[in-house]
Amino acid sequence: MRNLYRFLLSVSLIGAIFSLQIATAPGDLDKTKRWALIIGIGEYERKDDINSLRYAVKDANAIRDALVDPQTGTFLDDQVILVTNLTQDKPTRDKIFSSLETFRKELNPDETLLIFFSGHGYTIEETAYLLPYNANLNIPNDTAISLPVWKQRIEAIPAREKIVVLDA
Numbered sequence: 111m112r113n114l115y116r117f118l119l120s121v122s123l124i125g126a127i128f129s130l131q132i133a134t135a136p137g138d139l140d141k142t143k144r145w146a147l148i149i150g151i152g153e154y155e156r157k158d159d160i161n162s163l164r165y166a167v168k169d170a171n172a173i174r175d176a177l178v179d180p181q182t183g184t185f186l187d188d189q190v191i192l193v194t195n196l197t198q199d200k201p202t203r204d205k206i207f208s209s210l211e212t213f214r215k216e217l218n219p220d221e222t223l224l225i226f227f228s229g230h231g232y233t234i235e236e237t238a239y240l241l242p243y244n245a246n247l248n249i250p251n252d253t254a255i256s257l258p259v260w261k262q263r264i265e266a267i268p269a270r271e272k273i274v275v276l277d278a
Contacts, residue, residue, distance in 0.1 A: 231278030
């Protein structure tokens with residue numbers, strides 16, 4: 111069943127990326143107006159509390175590579191931010207919030223933002239959370255990202271198009 115889910119997710123992601131590529135006529139495509147934040151967390155700081163994910167970082171790298179591919183990608187390399195548990199800057203709560211804040215300040219209404227998150231999700235007392243690299247399940251309000259807060263931060267970004275893909 112997990113393989114079927116991964117296949118359906120992959121098809122959906124490919125469809126989303128492909129639609130980004132064909133939504134604009136080739137002559138009208140302006141790669142300078144496309145930004146992406148790609149997050150992949152395969153191993154957490156608190157390894158004893160949060161299980162590893164085998165494919166999260168691979169998926170994040172694959173999405174990044176597809177976006178910046180010289181022949182088929184529609185994003186500029188320096189406008190795609192990749193943060194994983196293997197990069198120097200870890201996908202901590204502060205790093206994720208800082209990246210979203212930068213987009214809020216810097217993006218214009220005529221730009222597009224793609225956000226991809228591959229990591230654990232967690233529900234506590236009917237509140238769903240995304241778990242950044244440094245999440246602590248004992249204090250989720252201080253270390254995890256609740257979905258209402260996630261939505262609020264993304265809605266504050268002035269980009270015309272915002273595509274959010276959660277693999278959690």
